[in-house]
Structure formats: structure tokens, C-alpha cells
Amino acid sequence: MEKLTENLQEPTLGQLLAQVSRLIGRHRQLKLASIGLHHAQGMILSLLCRNDGMSQMELGHALHIRPPTATNTLQRMERDGWIMRQRDPADHRLVRVYLSDKAKDFHEEIRLSFHELDQELNSILDAQERETLRACLEKVNDYLTATVVKHVVDEEIR
Amino acid sequence: MEKLTENLQEPTLGQLLAQVSRLIGRHRQLKLASIGLHHAQGMILSLLCRNDGMSQMELGHALHIRPPTATNTLQRMERDGWIMRQRDPADHRLVRVYLSDKAKDFHEEIRLSFHELDQELNSILDAQERETLRACLEKVNDYLTATVVKHVVDEEIR
DNA sequence: GGTTAAGGATTAGCTTGCTAACTAAAGAGA
DNA sequence: TCTCTTTAGTTAGCAAGCTAATCCTTAACC
Structure with a gap:
């Protein structure tokens, strides 16, 4: 394995x-x-x-x-x-x-x-890592929310 | 909203x-x-x-x-x-x-x-962020793999 | 060798996510 | 006012994850 x-x-x-x-x-x-x-x-x-x-x-x-x-x-x-x-x-x-x-x-x-x-x-994870992790995840979250949700809206408009 | x-x-x-x-x-x-x-x-x-x-x-x-x-x-x-x-x-x-x-x-x-x-x-994400994100995710991944899988093994033994 | 234990895959039945298609209520506009 | 659009939820039906229980094959042990 x-x-x-x-x-x-x-x-x-x-x-x-x-x-x-x-x-x-x-x-x-x-x-x-x-x-x-x-x-x-x-x-x-x-x-x-x-x-x-x-x-x-x-x-x-x-x-x-x-x-x-x-x-x-x-x-x-x-x-x-x-x-x-x-x-x-x-x-x-x-x-x-x-x-x-x-x-x-x-x-x-x-x-x-x-x-x-x-x-x-x-x-x-130490404090520094947690801070960076949170910041990165929030960026990714915002990005995905925008693109994934936007995609759906596009579909509706199309 | x-x-x-x-x-x-x-x-x-x-x-x-x-x-x-x-x-x-x-x-x-x-x-x-x-x-x-x-x-x-x-x-x-x-x-x-x-x-x-x-x-x-x-x-x-x-x-x-x-x-x-x-x-x-x-x-x-x-x-x-x-x-x-x-x-x-x-x-x-x-x-x-x-x-x-x-x-x-x-x-x-x-x-x-x-x-x-x-x-x-x-x-x-910039290179630095990606590096930290990957490192953190790998730590979390290892930890969760161990605990979640271990939990299942415990159940089997119990 | 024969019986038992362990390993790998399956089935049944659940939650959680999705899309597509629908109903019903509220709002907008002629 | 009456129609039409928009908004909020629902239903149906699918994929993907899980546990529990089962089946069949292999390995192990007396």
C-alpha cells in the first residue's frame, strides 16, 4: 500500500x-x-x-x-x-x-x-500558519463563491 | 442579505x-x-x-x-x-x-x-501563500487521516 | 486436511449535495 | 385591474459519501 x-x-x-x-x-x-x-x-x-x-x-x-x-x-x-x-x-x-x-x-x-x-x-498548526491558512481560505472562498455562483447566474441569463 | x-x-x-x-x-x-x-x-x-x-x-x-x-x-x-x-x-x-x-x-x-x-x-494566491497553504493542508490531511481512520479501526476492535 | 479467521467487495439504506422542472405568492406595468 | 415577471420553495431524480450486514476467497492454525 x-x-x-x-x-x-x-x-x-x-x-x-x-x-x-x-x-x-x-x-x-x-x-x-x-x-x-x-x-x-x-x-x-x-x-x-x-x-x-x-x-x-x-x-x-x-x-x-x-x-x-x-x-x-x-x-x-x-x-x-x-x-x-x-x-x-x-x-x-x-x-x-x-x-x-x-x-x-x-x-x-x-x-x-x-x-x-x-x-x-x-x-x-501554529498561530502564524492558522492566520495564513484562514486568509488563503477566505480568498479561495470568495473567489469560488464569485465564480461558481456567477456561473449559475450566467446560466439563468443565457 | x-x-x-x-x-x-x-x-x-x-x-x-x-x-x-x-x-x-x-x-x-x-x-x-x-x-x-x-x-x-x-x-x-x-x-x-x-x-x-x-x-x-x-x-x-x-x-x-x-x-x-x-x-x-x-x-x-x-x-x-x-x-x-x-x-x-x-x-x-x-x-x-x-x-x-x-x-x-x-x-x-x-x-x-x-x-x-x-x-x-x-x-x-502568491507563491508564498500557496506554499503555506499546501503545507497546512498536508498537515491537516495527515492529522485527519490518522484520527478519522484510527477511529474506524477502534470501532472494529471495540 | 479441515476449520476458523481475515480480507476484499457488494448490497441495502441513509444524508447531503446538485440540476431541471414545477407551484404559488408578490410585485410591476400597461 | 389584469397580465406578466420575479422570487421562494418544492418535487423528482441523480452522484457521492457513509455505516451495517453479507458473501466469497484466501490465509492461518490446530
Whole structure:
């Protein structure tokens, strides 16, 4: 097995990013499994903790996920008792999302699950590296948000 | 919408990583769509170009994916004519994966799709940043590989 | 040699992401 | 006012990741 890894050329930055991202997802899944959450759901709850009553579109924009993904995941979270969803009385197009009591009870555990990952990152990267990493990721994030989202807008216009 | 983003606390490093990773996947998907490939399939083909005839287990180890994921994705790729799969005559437990002629024809396009992403990254990050980013990602990659995989092994032992 | 353990792949069933196509509500303009 | 466009969500259907459980082959051990 090791022979093989040596055979491989150095992965490109993009390949590395893709790989790390998948591993991050699995790591978070392991952390959250103990409280019965899936990895995307933790992020959603942590957003809602600061903005209870967001609309699905606002959630989607903040997390860079598309409307159908939001609908699906939120439907499962409602089914599992983490949130309530109801139409905005003033604008019936909007579906607003509210934390359930159960979600509020787990607020601290959810916050901690993120905190743990960050502490682990702290233990393997020094302050300087973390700073650069964050700056780079933000640049890449901005760039990708622009191009990927722009691409979709182009499609719509085309 | 912008008000909302300002409201949010700075995302943690882990959250940033998770977000960028998803965007990378979408970005690569857009690049590969023109040749009828899905984003995970490009990575697999580019591995096979350097190691035709790998077993599924070797592929899975190299890409950090689990056996069922390998089976599923490779079945789809065989269905779509990118690869052939056949049992190793010497050890019937192994399934070896071979590039089809179609895949070989597209070799250059696949290589280019990775190259383009890297060039885009080059345009937004300077050499120093790329170096640090790569180093950090490799550290994180190694750490996550160890912990996430170790966790699975622990489960098996438990 | 025969039984048991380990290894590799598969199946079933889940979450999460996507696009395309659709519904329904709100807003705009003639 | 009535039509038409835009906006927000939903549904259907796919790819890709996962775990748990199963199957078959090989290796190991008595």
C-alpha cells in the first residue's frame, strides 16, 4: 500500500483541498453522531442559534447551498424534531425556520463540537500558519463563491 | 442579505474548510461536466492514468474513500464506459480496474481540468501563500487521516 | 486436511449535495 | 385591474459519501 502512495505524483492544491474537505466532513460527522446530528445539520443549527427565524433562502445564501438542498435537509431536521418551519404571515413565499426546545437544549454541545475541531487544528498548526491558512481560505472562498455562483447566474441569463 | 452576513460571527477554521471544500467540488463538477464526468470520477481516472490495474482497495486507500463508495462509483463509471473491472486471476478477492479506450482518449482533458483549477488558484494566491497553504493542508490531511481512520479501526476492535 | 479467521467487495439504506422542472405568492406595468 | 415577471420553495431524480450486514476467497492454525 505504501509503495503505491510513493508512486503518486504530488497532488495538486485543488486535489488536496478536495480531499481535506471530505475528511473534515467525516470528522464532524463523528463528533456530531453522539448527539444524533448529521454534519450539515450542526452548521445549520449553529447559524440558527444566532439568527432564529431565518428564511430558507437566507440560510442557503449563508451556507452556499441551493434551495433544494435546504428544503431536503430542513425537512429531515423538522422530522427529527430539531426545528419548526412556518410560512411568513407577511410574505407567504418565505418559509421561516425556528429552533425547537430540543435544539436549544443541545446548543452547548453543538458549539463545543465546533470548538473541539478548532482546538485540534490549533494543536497541529501554529498561530502564524492558522492566520495564513484562514486568509488563503477566505480568498479561495470568495473567489469560488464569485465564480461558481456567477456561473449559475450566467446560466439563468443565457 | 448582506446585513445577515455581517451579523454572523467569524466562521471557525473548520467551518471555512468545510465550506471551501464543498465549493471546490462544485467548481470541479462544472469543469468536468463538459466531458460527461462527475467530480469524483475525474480524480479516479487521473489516479488510474498513473496506475492502470489498481485494485478497488488500493484506489479507496489512495483517495480516502470507503469500499462501498468505491464499488458504487466504479460501477457507474463502468456503466458509462470509462473503465473495465475484472477479478484478479491470482486472487479472486481483488477487483482490478482498467481504463477504457474512451478514458485514455480523454486523458488530456482530464489533466487539463485539474491544471485549470490550479492556475486559477495561482492567480489569487502568491507563491508564498500557496506554499503555506499546501503545507497546512498536508498537515491537516495527515492529522485527519490518522484520527478519522484510527477511529474506524477502534470501532472494529471495540 | 479441515476449520476458523481475515480480507476484499457488494448490497441495502441513509444524508447531503446538485440540476431541471414545477407551484404559488408578490410585485410591476400597461 | 389584469397580465406578466420575479422570487421562494418544492418535487423528482441523480452522484457521492457513509455505516451495517453479507458473501466469497484466501490465509492461518490446530
